[in-house]
Amino acid sequence: MLTHRLNTTLLILGVFLWLVVRLFYPVNPVFPVAIFLLWLFFTVMGSFSIRWNYHLYARHENPASPDVALTFDDGPTEYTPRVLDLLKEFNRKATFFLIGRQVEKYPGLVQRMLAEGHTVGNHTWSHARNTGFLNAGEMEAEIRACDRAIQAVTARKVKFYRPPFGVTNPSVKKAVQKTGHNVMGWSVRSLDTVIPEEGKILERIFRSLRPGKVILLHDTSQKSVNVLREVLKELERRSLRAVPLDELFNLKAYEEI
Ligand SMILES: [Zn+2]
Structure with missing residues:
Protein backbone atom coordinates (compact mmCIF):
# COMPACT_ATOMS: atom_id res chain seq x y z
CA MET A 1 0.00 0.00 0.00
CA LEU A 2 1.23 3.51 -0.81
CA THR A 3 2.21 5.42 2.33
CA HIS A 4 3.14 9.09 2.68
CA ARG A 5 6.76 8.12 3.27
CA LEU A 6 6.92 5.95 0.14
CA ASN A 7 5.13 8.57 -1.96
CA THR A 8 7.55 11.29 -0.81
CA THR A 9 10.57 9.03 -1.42
CA LEU A 10 9.33 8.40 -4.97
CA LEU A 11 8.92 12.17 -5.49
CA ILE A 12 12.48 12.90 -4.31
CA LEU A 13 13.89 10.03 -6.42
CA GLY A 14 11.97 11.24 -9.47
CA VAL A 15 13.21 14.82 -9.14
CA PHE A 16 16.78 13.61 -8.52
CA LEU A 17 16.62 11.38 -11.58
CA TRP A 18 15.30 14.26 -13.65
CA LEU A 19 18.15 16.53 -12.42
CA VAL A 20 20.78 13.91 -13.32
CA VAL A 21 19.34 13.02 -16.72
CA ARG A 22 18.96 16.66 -17.76
CA LEU A 23 22.74 17.15 -17.31
CA PHE A 24 23.21 14.91 -20.34
CA TYR A 25 19.99 15.07 -22.33
CA PRO A 26 17.35 17.73 -22.91
CA VAL A 27 14.43 16.48 -20.79
CA ASN A 28 10.95 17.93 -20.86
CA PRO A 29 10.41 20.13 -17.72
CA VAL A 30 6.86 18.80 -17.56
CA PHE A 31 8.25 15.63 -15.97
CA PRO A 32 8.99 17.04 -12.45
CA VAL A 33 5.72 18.97 -12.49
CA ALA A 34 3.83 15.79 -13.36
CA ILE A 35 5.41 13.75 -10.55
CA PHE A 36 4.77 16.58 -8.09
CA LEU A 37 1.10 16.66 -9.10
CA LEU A 38 0.90 12.90 -8.66
CA TRP A 39 2.49 13.22 -5.20
CA LEU A 40 -0.01 15.96 -4.31
CA PHE A 41 -2.96 13.91 -5.59
CA PHE A 42 -2.06 10.88 -3.47
CA THR A 43 -1.28 13.05 -0.43
CA VAL A 44 -4.65 14.80 -0.55
CA MET A 45 -6.56 11.58 -1.21
CA GLY A 46 -4.61 9.74 1.50
CA SER A 47 -5.32 12.49 4.02
CA PHE A 48 -9.07 12.21 3.51
CA SER A 49 -9.20 8.41 3.18
CA ILE A 50 -8.35 6.94 6.56
CA ARG A 51 -8.84 3.46 5.06
CA TRP A 52 -5.73 3.88 2.90
CA ASN A 53 -3.50 3.90 6.01
CA TYR A 54 -1.53 6.52 4.09
CA HIS A 55 -0.26 8.61 7.03
CA LEU A 56 -0.71 6.16 9.88
CA TYR A 57 -1.94 2.69 10.76
CA ALA A 58 -5.62 2.56 11.70
CA ARG A 59 -7.90 -0.42 12.25
CA HIS A 60 -10.95 -0.59 9.99
CA GLU A 61 -12.40 -4.09 10.33
CA ASN A 62 -11.61 -7.58 11.50
CA PRO A 63 -12.59 -10.17 8.87
CA ALA A 64 -11.78 -12.97 11.33
CA SER A 65 -14.55 -11.87 13.71
CA PRO A 66 -18.08 -13.29 13.51
CA ASP A 67 -19.47 -10.03 14.95
CA VAL A 68 -19.92 -6.44 13.78
CA ALA A 69 -19.12 -3.18 15.56
CA LEU A 70 -21.48 -0.22 15.77
CA THR A 71 -19.65 3.03 16.40
CA PHE A 72 -21.13 6.46 17.17
CA ASP A 73 -19.18 9.69 16.73
CA ASP A 74 -19.63 13.28 17.92
CA GLY A 75 -21.65 12.72 21.09
CA PRO A 76 -22.86 12.73 23.68
CA THR A 77 -25.86 14.85 22.64
CA GLU A 78 -29.56 15.07 23.46
CA TYR A 79 -30.09 12.09 21.07
CA THR A 80 -27.67 9.81 22.90
CA PRO A 81 -30.27 8.57 25.45
CA ARG A 82 -32.43 7.30 22.54
CA VAL A 83 -29.43 5.49 21.06
CA LEU A 84 -28.66 3.92 24.44
CA ASP A 85 -32.32 2.92 24.93
CA LEU A 86 -32.36 1.17 21.52
CA LEU A 87 -29.08 -0.63 22.15
CA LYS A 88 -30.49 -1.83 25.46
CA GLU A 89 -33.77 -2.93 23.87
CA PHE A 90 -31.92 -5.02 21.26
CA ASN A 91 -29.15 -6.06 23.65
CA ARG A 92 -26.27 -4.90 21.43
CA LYS A 93 -23.07 -3.14 22.55
CA ALA A 94 -21.38 -0.22 20.79
CA VAL A 110 -20.90 8.91 29.49
CA ALA A 128 -12.60 21.78 15.15
CA ARG A 129 -13.46 22.41 11.50
CA ASN A 130 -9.79 23.22 10.89
CA THR A 131 -8.64 20.03 12.57
CA GLY A 132 -6.74 19.02 9.41
CA PHE A 133 -4.65 22.21 9.62
CA LEU A 134 -3.58 22.01 13.27
CA ASN A 135 0.12 21.52 13.95
CA ALA A 136 1.29 18.48 15.89
CA GLY A 137 1.34 20.34 19.23
CA GLU A 138 -2.19 21.69 18.80
CA MET A 139 -3.42 18.27 17.70
CA GLU A 140 -1.87 16.63 20.75
CA ALA A 141 -3.49 19.25 23.01
CA GLU A 142 -6.91 18.50 21.41
CA ILE A 143 -6.48 14.77 22.08
CA ARG A 144 -5.17 15.15 25.63
CA ALA A 145 -7.95 17.60 26.60
CA CYS A 146 -10.55 15.05 25.48
CA ASP A 147 -8.77 12.30 27.43
CA ARG A 148 -8.87 14.48 30.56
CA ALA A 149 -12.58 15.24 30.13
CA ILE A 150 -13.42 11.53 29.84
CA GLN A 151 -11.11 10.63 32.72
CA ALA A 152 -12.75 13.27 34.93
CA VAL A 153 -16.17 11.59 34.64
CA THR A 154 -15.22 7.91 34.27
CA ALA A 155 -11.84 7.59 36.06
CA ARG A 156 -10.59 5.81 32.93
CA LYS A 157 -7.91 6.73 30.41
CA VAL A 158 -9.09 5.75 26.93
CA LYS A 159 -6.83 4.02 24.40
CA PHE A 160 -8.91 4.41 21.24
CA PRO A 170 1.73 14.12 9.61
CA SER A 171 0.50 16.24 12.59
CA VAL A 172 -2.09 13.62 13.58
CA LYS A 173 0.54 10.90 13.20
CA LYS A 174 3.01 12.74 15.46
CA ALA A 175 0.31 13.52 18.01
CA VAL A 176 -0.93 9.92 18.36
CA GLN A 177 2.64 8.64 18.51
CA LYS A 178 3.10 10.85 21.56
CA THR A 179 -0.22 10.08 23.22
CA GLY A 180 -0.03 6.35 22.44
CA HIS A 181 -3.63 5.90 21.25
CA ASN A 182 -4.78 3.17 18.91
CA VAL A 183 -6.34 4.82 15.87
CA MET A 184 -9.73 3.47 14.85
CA GLY A 185 -11.25 3.91 11.42
CA TRP A 186 -14.31 2.19 9.93
CA SER A 187 -15.23 -0.02 7.01
CA VAL A 188 -18.88 0.97 6.52
CA ARG A 189 -19.48 4.71 6.26
CA SER A 190 -23.22 5.33 6.57
CA LEU A 191 -22.99 9.04 5.65
CA ASP A 192 -25.86 9.51 8.11
CA THR A 193 -24.94 13.18 8.60
CA VAL A 194 -24.84 13.84 4.86
CA ILE A 195 -27.63 11.86 3.15
CA PRO A 196 -31.13 13.18 3.97
CA GLU A 197 -33.12 9.97 3.23
CA GLU A 198 -33.07 7.24 5.86
CA GLY A 199 -33.73 4.60 3.19
CA LYS A 200 -30.61 5.52 1.26
CA ILE A 201 -28.48 5.47 4.39
CA LEU A 202 -29.80 2.01 5.22
CA GLU A 203 -29.11 0.82 1.67
CA ARG A 204 -25.47 1.89 2.05
CA ILE A 205 -25.16 0.07 5.37
CA PHE A 206 -26.94 -3.15 4.34
CA ARG A 207 -24.93 -3.37 1.12
CA SER A 208 -21.73 -3.94 3.09
CA LEU A 209 -23.06 -5.39 6.33
CA ARG A 210 -20.98 -8.50 6.99
CA PRO A 211 -19.22 -10.05 10.00
CA GLY A 212 -16.08 -8.16 10.99
CA LYS A 213 -17.29 -4.79 9.72
CA VAL A 214 -17.06 -1.51 11.66
CA ILE A 215 -20.05 0.74 11.01
CA LEU A 216 -19.79 4.50 11.41
CA LEU A 217 -22.88 6.31 12.72
CA HIS A 218 -23.50 9.51 14.72
CA ASP A 219 -25.61 9.98 17.85
CA THR A 220 -26.47 13.49 16.73
CA SER A 221 -29.93 13.38 15.10
CA GLN A 222 -33.34 11.69 15.19
CA LYS A 223 -32.62 10.45 11.64
CA SER A 224 -29.64 8.46 12.89
CA VAL A 225 -31.74 7.09 15.76
CA ASN A 226 -34.35 5.88 13.23
CA VAL A 227 -31.60 4.35 11.08
CA LEU A 228 -30.17 2.61 14.13
CA ARG A 229 -33.51 0.95 14.89
CA GLU A 230 -33.60 -0.58 11.39
CA VAL A 231 -29.95 -1.64 11.61
CA LEU A 232 -30.62 -3.36 14.93
CA LYS A 233 -33.64 -5.17 13.47
CA GLU A 234 -31.49 -6.35 10.56
CA LEU A 235 -28.75 -7.56 12.94
CA GLU A 236 -31.42 -9.51 14.79
CA ARG A 237 -32.76 -11.03 11.54
CA ARG A 238 -29.25 -12.12 10.60
CA SER A 239 -28.39 -13.20 14.16
CA LEU A 240 -25.37 -10.92 14.14
CA ARG A 241 -23.93 -9.73 17.43
CA ALA A 242 -22.71 -6.16 17.79
CA VAL A 243 -19.68 -5.83 20.06
CA PRO A 244 -17.50 -2.91 21.17
CA LEU A 245 -14.24 -2.36 19.28
CA ASP A 246 -12.11 -3.75 22.12
CA GLU A 247 -13.90 -7.05 21.67
CA LEU A 248 -13.88 -6.95 17.86
CA PHE A 249 -10.10 -6.36 17.75
CA ASN A 250 -9.21 -8.05 21.04
CA LEU A 251 -7.54 -4.88 22.35
CA LYS A 252 -7.65 -3.02 25.65
CA ALA A 253 -9.90 0.06 25.49
CA TYR A 254 -8.46 1.65 28.64
CA GLU A 255 -5.03 2.18 30.09
CA GLU A 256 -4.11 1.36 33.67
CA ILE A 257 -3.97 4.55 35.73
ZN1 LIG B 1 -16.74 13.38 14.06
Missing part, protein backbone atom coordinates in the same frame (compact mmCIF):
# COMPACT_ATOMS: atom_id res chain seq x y z
CA THR A 95 -18.42 2.14 20.88
CA PHE A 96 -18.86 5.90 21.31
CA PHE A 97 -16.17 8.33 20.10
CA LEU A 98 -16.75 11.33 22.32
CA ILE A 99 -16.07 15.02 21.86
CA GLY A 100 -14.46 16.36 25.04
CA ARG A 101 -16.60 19.43 25.43
CA GLN A 102 -19.75 17.35 24.93
CA VAL A 103 -18.53 15.06 27.71
CA GLU A 104 -18.42 18.10 30.01
CA LYS A 105 -22.01 18.92 29.04
CA TYR A 106 -23.41 15.39 29.47
CA PRO A 107 -21.22 13.57 32.02
CA GLY A 108 -24.12 11.37 33.14
CA LEU A 109 -24.55 9.95 29.64
CA GLN A 111 -21.28 7.13 32.82
CA ARG A 112 -24.43 5.45 31.50
CA MET A 113 -22.52 4.21 28.41
CA LEU A 114 -19.98 2.45 30.62
CA ALA A 115 -22.59 1.15 33.05
CA GLU A 116 -24.46 -0.45 30.13
CA GLY A 117 -21.39 -2.22 28.75
CA HIS A 118 -20.42 0.10 25.92
CA THR A 119 -16.92 1.35 25.18
CA VAL A 120 -15.85 4.98 24.88
CA GLY A 121 -13.02 6.54 22.88
CA ASN A 122 -11.47 9.90 22.10
CA HIS A 123 -12.71 12.13 19.24
CA THR A 124 -10.78 15.32 20.24
CA TRP A 125 -11.78 18.10 22.57
CA SER A 126 -13.58 20.39 20.09
CA HIS A 127 -13.89 18.55 16.74
CA TYR A 161 -8.82 7.52 19.10
CA ARG A 162 -10.81 8.33 16.00
CA PRO A 163 -9.77 11.41 13.98
CA PRO A 164 -12.55 13.94 13.24
CA PHE A 165 -13.72 13.67 9.60
CA GLY A 166 -11.35 10.70 9.27
CA VAL A 167 -8.65 13.21 8.32
CA THR A 168 -5.09 12.13 8.95
CA ASN A 169 -1.82 13.94 8.22
Whole structure:
Protein backbone atom coordinates (compact mmCIF):
# COMPACT_ATOMS: atom_id res chain seq x y z
CA MET A 1 0.00 0.00 0.00
CA LEU A 2 1.23 3.51 -0.81
CA THR A 3 2.21 5.42 2.33
CA HIS A 4 3.14 9.09 2.68
CA ARG A 5 6.76 8.12 3.27
CA LEU A 6 6.92 5.95 0.14
CA ASN A 7 5.13 8.57 -1.96
CA THR A 8 7.55 11.29 -0.81
CA THR A 9 10.57 9.03 -1.42
CA LEU A 10 9.33 8.40 -4.97
CA LEU A 11 8.92 12.17 -5.49
CA ILE A 12 12.48 12.90 -4.31
CA LEU A 13 13.89 10.03 -6.42
CA GLY A 14 11.97 11.24 -9.47
CA VAL A 15 13.21 14.82 -9.14
CA PHE A 16 16.78 13.61 -8.52
CA LEU A 17 16.62 11.38 -11.58
CA TRP A 18 15.30 14.26 -13.65
CA LEU A 19 18.15 16.53 -12.42
CA VAL A 20 20.78 13.91 -13.32
CA VAL A 21 19.34 13.02 -16.72
CA ARG A 22 18.96 16.66 -17.76
CA LEU A 23 22.74 17.15 -17.31
CA PHE A 24 23.21 14.91 -20.34
CA TYR A 25 19.99 15.07 -22.33
CA PRO A 26 17.35 17.73 -22.91
CA VAL A 27 14.43 16.48 -20.79
CA ASN A 28 10.95 17.93 -20.86
CA PRO A 29 10.41 20.13 -17.72
CA VAL A 30 6.86 18.80 -17.56
CA PHE A 31 8.25 15.63 -15.97
CA PRO A 32 8.99 17.04 -12.45
CA VAL A 33 5.72 18.97 -12.49
CA ALA A 34 3.83 15.79 -13.36
CA ILE A 35 5.41 13.75 -10.55
CA PHE A 36 4.77 16.58 -8.09
CA LEU A 37 1.10 16.66 -9.10
CA LEU A 38 0.90 12.90 -8.66
CA TRP A 39 2.49 13.22 -5.20
CA LEU A 40 -0.01 15.96 -4.31
CA PHE A 41 -2.96 13.91 -5.59
CA PHE A 42 -2.06 10.88 -3.47
CA THR A 43 -1.28 13.05 -0.43
CA VAL A 44 -4.65 14.80 -0.55
CA MET A 45 -6.56 11.58 -1.21
CA GLY A 46 -4.61 9.74 1.50
CA SER A 47 -5.32 12.49 4.02
CA PHE A 48 -9.07 12.21 3.51
CA SER A 49 -9.20 8.41 3.18
CA ILE A 50 -8.35 6.94 6.56
CA ARG A 51 -8.84 3.46 5.06
CA TRP A 52 -5.73 3.88 2.90
CA ASN A 53 -3.50 3.90 6.01
CA TYR A 54 -1.53 6.52 4.09
CA HIS A 55 -0.26 8.61 7.03
CA LEU A 56 -0.71 6.16 9.88
CA TYR A 57 -1.94 2.69 10.76
CA ALA A 58 -5.62 2.56 11.70
CA ARG A 59 -7.90 -0.42 12.25
CA HIS A 60 -10.95 -0.59 9.99
CA GLU A 61 -12.40 -4.09 10.33
CA ASN A 62 -11.61 -7.58 11.50
CA PRO A 63 -12.59 -10.17 8.87
CA ALA A 64 -11.78 -12.97 11.33
CA SER A 65 -14.55 -11.87 13.71
CA PRO A 66 -18.08 -13.29 13.51
CA ASP A 67 -19.47 -10.03 14.95
CA VAL A 68 -19.92 -6.44 13.78
CA ALA A 69 -19.12 -3.18 15.56
CA LEU A 70 -21.48 -0.22 15.77
CA THR A 71 -19.65 3.03 16.40
CA PHE A 72 -21.13 6.46 17.17
CA ASP A 73 -19.18 9.69 16.73
CA ASP A 74 -19.63 13.28 17.92
CA GLY A 75 -21.65 12.72 21.09
CA PRO A 76 -22.86 12.73 23.68
CA THR A 77 -25.86 14.85 22.64
CA GLU A 78 -29.56 15.07 23.46
CA TYR A 79 -30.09 12.09 21.07
CA THR A 80 -27.67 9.81 22.90
CA PRO A 81 -30.27 8.57 25.45
CA ARG A 82 -32.43 7.30 22.54
CA VAL A 83 -29.43 5.49 21.06
CA LEU A 84 -28.66 3.92 24.44
CA ASP A 85 -32.32 2.92 24.93
CA LEU A 86 -32.36 1.17 21.52
CA LEU A 87 -29.08 -0.63 22.15
CA LYS A 88 -30.49 -1.83 25.46
CA GLU A 89 -33.77 -2.93 23.87
CA PHE A 90 -31.92 -5.02 21.26
CA ASN A 91 -29.15 -6.06 23.65
CA ARG A 92 -26.27 -4.90 21.43
CA LYS A 93 -23.07 -3.14 22.55
CA ALA A 94 -21.38 -0.22 20.79
CA THR A 95 -18.42 2.14 20.88
CA PHE A 96 -18.86 5.90 21.31
CA PHE A 97 -16.17 8.33 20.10
CA LEU A 98 -16.75 11.33 22.32
CA ILE A 99 -16.07 15.02 21.86
CA GLY A 100 -14.46 16.36 25.04
CA ARG A 101 -16.60 19.43 25.43
CA GLN A 102 -19.75 17.35 24.93
CA VAL A 103 -18.53 15.06 27.71
CA GLU A 104 -18.42 18.10 30.01
CA LYS A 105 -22.01 18.92 29.04
CA TYR A 106 -23.41 15.39 29.47
CA PRO A 107 -21.22 13.57 32.02
CA GLY A 108 -24.12 11.37 33.14
CA LEU A 109 -24.55 9.95 29.64
CA VAL A 110 -20.90 8.91 29.49
CA GLN A 111 -21.28 7.13 32.82
CA ARG A 112 -24.43 5.45 31.50
CA MET A 113 -22.52 4.21 28.41
CA LEU A 114 -19.98 2.45 30.62
CA ALA A 115 -22.59 1.15 33.05
CA GLU A 116 -24.46 -0.45 30.13
CA GLY A 117 -21.39 -2.22 28.75
CA HIS A 118 -20.42 0.10 25.92
CA THR A 119 -16.92 1.35 25.18
CA VAL A 120 -15.85 4.98 24.88
CA GLY A 121 -13.02 6.54 22.88
CA ASN A 122 -11.47 9.90 22.10
CA HIS A 123 -12.71 12.13 19.24
CA THR A 124 -10.78 15.32 20.24
CA TRP A 125 -11.78 18.10 22.57
CA SER A 126 -13.58 20.39 20.09
CA HIS A 127 -13.89 18.55 16.74
CA ALA A 128 -12.60 21.78 15.15
CA ARG A 129 -13.46 22.41 11.50
CA ASN A 130 -9.79 23.22 10.89
CA THR A 131 -8.64 20.03 12.57
CA GLY A 132 -6.74 19.02 9.41
CA PHE A 133 -4.65 22.21 9.62
CA LEU A 134 -3.58 22.01 13.27
CA ASN A 135 0.12 21.52 13.95
CA ALA A 136 1.29 18.48 15.89
CA GLY A 137 1.34 20.34 19.23
CA GLU A 138 -2.19 21.69 18.80
CA MET A 139 -3.42 18.27 17.70
CA GLU A 140 -1.87 16.63 20.75
CA ALA A 141 -3.49 19.25 23.01
CA GLU A 142 -6.91 18.50 21.41
CA ILE A 143 -6.48 14.77 22.08
CA ARG A 144 -5.17 15.15 25.63
CA ALA A 145 -7.95 17.60 26.60
CA CYS A 146 -10.55 15.05 25.48
CA ASP A 147 -8.77 12.30 27.43
CA ARG A 148 -8.87 14.48 30.56
CA ALA A 149 -12.58 15.24 30.13
CA ILE A 150 -13.42 11.53 29.84
CA GLN A 151 -11.11 10.63 32.72
CA ALA A 152 -12.75 13.27 34.93
CA VAL A 153 -16.17 11.59 34.64
CA THR A 154 -15.22 7.91 34.27
CA ALA A 155 -11.84 7.59 36.06
CA ARG A 156 -10.59 5.81 32.93
CA LYS A 157 -7.91 6.73 30.41
CA VAL A 158 -9.09 5.75 26.93
CA LYS A 159 -6.83 4.02 24.40
CA PHE A 160 -8.91 4.41 21.24
CA TYR A 161 -8.82 7.52 19.10
CA ARG A 162 -10.81 8.33 16.00
CA PRO A 163 -9.77 11.41 13.98
CA PRO A 164 -12.55 13.94 13.24
CA PHE A 165 -13.72 13.67 9.60
CA GLY A 166 -11.35 10.70 9.27
CA VAL A 167 -8.65 13.21 8.32
CA THR A 168 -5.09 12.13 8.95
CA ASN A 169 -1.82 13.94 8.22
CA PRO A 170 1.73 14.12 9.61
CA SER A 171 0.50 16.24 12.59
CA VAL A 172 -2.09 13.62 13.58
CA LYS A 173 0.54 10.90 13.20
CA LYS A 174 3.01 12.74 15.46
CA ALA A 175 0.31 13.52 18.01
CA VAL A 176 -0.93 9.92 18.36
CA GLN A 177 2.64 8.64 18.51
CA LYS A 178 3.10 10.85 21.56
CA THR A 179 -0.22 10.08 23.22
CA GLY A 180 -0.03 6.35 22.44
CA HIS A 181 -3.63 5.90 21.25
CA ASN A 182 -4.78 3.17 18.91
CA VAL A 183 -6.34 4.82 15.87
CA MET A 184 -9.73 3.47 14.85
CA GLY A 185 -11.25 3.91 11.42
CA TRP A 186 -14.31 2.19 9.93
CA SER A 187 -15.23 -0.02 7.01
CA VAL A 188 -18.88 0.97 6.52
CA ARG A 189 -19.48 4.71 6.26
CA SER A 190 -23.22 5.33 6.57
CA LEU A 191 -22.99 9.04 5.65
CA ASP A 192 -25.86 9.51 8.11
CA THR A 193 -24.94 13.18 8.60
CA VAL A 194 -24.84 13.84 4.86
CA ILE A 195 -27.63 11.86 3.15
CA PRO A 196 -31.13 13.18 3.97
CA GLU A 197 -33.12 9.97 3.23
CA GLU A 198 -33.07 7.24 5.86
CA GLY A 199 -33.73 4.60 3.19
CA LYS A 200 -30.61 5.52 1.26
CA ILE A 201 -28.48 5.47 4.39
CA LEU A 202 -29.80 2.01 5.22
CA GLU A 203 -29.11 0.82 1.67
CA ARG A 204 -25.47 1.89 2.05
CA ILE A 205 -25.16 0.07 5.37
CA PHE A 206 -26.94 -3.15 4.34
CA ARG A 207 -24.93 -3.37 1.12
CA SER A 208 -21.73 -3.94 3.09
CA LEU A 209 -23.06 -5.39 6.33
CA ARG A 210 -20.98 -8.50 6.99
CA PRO A 211 -19.22 -10.05 10.00
CA GLY A 212 -16.08 -8.16 10.99
CA LYS A 213 -17.29 -4.79 9.72
CA VAL A 214 -17.06 -1.51 11.66
CA ILE A 215 -20.05 0.74 11.01
CA LEU A 216 -19.79 4.50 11.41
CA LEU A 217 -22.88 6.31 12.72
CA HIS A 218 -23.50 9.51 14.72
CA ASP A 219 -25.61 9.98 17.85
CA THR A 220 -26.47 13.49 16.73
CA SER A 221 -29.93 13.38 15.10
CA GLN A 222 -33.34 11.69 15.19
CA LYS A 223 -32.62 10.45 11.64
CA SER A 224 -29.64 8.46 12.89
CA VAL A 225 -31.74 7.09 15.76
CA ASN A 226 -34.35 5.88 13.23
CA VAL A 227 -31.60 4.35 11.08
CA LEU A 228 -30.17 2.61 14.13
CA ARG A 229 -33.51 0.95 14.89
CA GLU A 230 -33.60 -0.58 11.39
CA VAL A 231 -29.95 -1.64 11.61
CA LEU A 232 -30.62 -3.36 14.93
CA LYS A 233 -33.64 -5.17 13.47
CA GLU A 234 -31.49 -6.35 10.56
CA LEU A 235 -28.75 -7.56 12.94
CA GLU A 236 -31.42 -9.51 14.79
CA ARG A 237 -32.76 -11.03 11.54
CA ARG A 238 -29.25 -12.12 10.60
CA SER A 239 -28.39 -13.20 14.16
CA LEU A 240 -25.37 -10.92 14.14
CA ARG A 241 -23.93 -9.73 17.43
CA ALA A 242 -22.71 -6.16 17.79
CA VAL A 243 -19.68 -5.83 20.06
CA PRO A 244 -17.50 -2.91 21.17
CA LEU A 245 -14.24 -2.36 19.28
CA ASP A 246 -12.11 -3.75 22.12
CA GLU A 247 -13.90 -7.05 21.67
CA LEU A 248 -13.88 -6.95 17.86
CA PHE A 249 -10.10 -6.36 17.75
CA ASN A 250 -9.21 -8.05 21.04
CA LEU A 251 -7.54 -4.88 22.35
CA LYS A 252 -7.65 -3.02 25.65
CA ALA A 253 -9.90 0.06 25.49
CA TYR A 254 -8.46 1.65 28.64
CA GLU A 255 -5.03 2.18 30.09
CA GLU A 256 -4.11 1.36 33.67
CA ILE A 257 -3.97 4.55 35.73
ZN1 LIG B 1 -16.74 13.38 14.06
